[in-house]
Amino acid sequence: MNLFGGLIALVSIYGYSSVKILLKPMIKGSIKRVFIGFILATLISLFGVSIYYFFNIKITGNSLTDYPLDKSSLLILILMIIIQITGEELIMAVFTLPILNYFSNKNINIKYSWLLANLTGCLIFMVIHLPAYQYNVFMVIIIGFSRYPFTMLWFKTKSLRGGIYSHLLFDLIRIVPKIFI
Numbered sequence: 001m002n003l004f005g006g007l008i009a010l011v012s013i014y015g016y017s018s019v020k021i022l023l024k025p026m027i028k029g030s031i032k033r034v035f036i037g038f039i040l041a042t043l044i045s046l047f048g049v050s051i052y053y054f055f056n057i058k059i060t061g062n063s064l065t066d067y068p069l070d071k072s073s074l075l076i077l078i079l080m081i082i083i084q085i086t087g088e089e090l091i092m093a094v095f096t097l098p099i100l101n102y103f104s105n106k107n108i109n110i111k112y113s114w115l116l117a118n119l120t121g122c123l124i125f126m127v128i129h130l131p132a133y134q135y136n137v138f139m140v141i142i143i144g145f146s147r148y149p150f151t152m153l154w155f156k157t158k159s160l161r162g163g164i165y166s167h168l169l170f171d172l173i174r175i176v177p178k179i180f181i
Contacts, residue, residue, distance in 0.1 A: 033156050
């Protein structure tokens, strides 16, 4: 649902040809950037989790991934996550790109515009994820700021694919090993 909703909203706002440009292949050398984005998101997440452990705050997981699943159910979950994460990135583009355009049209430096749009997008992402994390605000703050590198990858790779690939890697790295355990 996220995938189709995100695509429909992006096409409605920017038109089909612009969405094709947003989803074009990444610029040369972007694979390294995708891995750097994954590492940054992981470090942000680990830093946030360590703070919560230090203060002995209960951390809740994602309601989709907290239940024990058999191997075939895990494969279905992985397929669902691939579709969902791609949709999440498209939906975040629906929110973040107009904010970026707003700041850019106000003659604000493009890097500062990206910073403001990205932080605003992180806040929106936090609100969207409240139900998935049982309204645990502390956990949602970690999730929200962990997405910052994904949006920056849109800028660095000149494609939404950079954020999609890094976000997929970030989420799937926790689930795929469960298939083999």
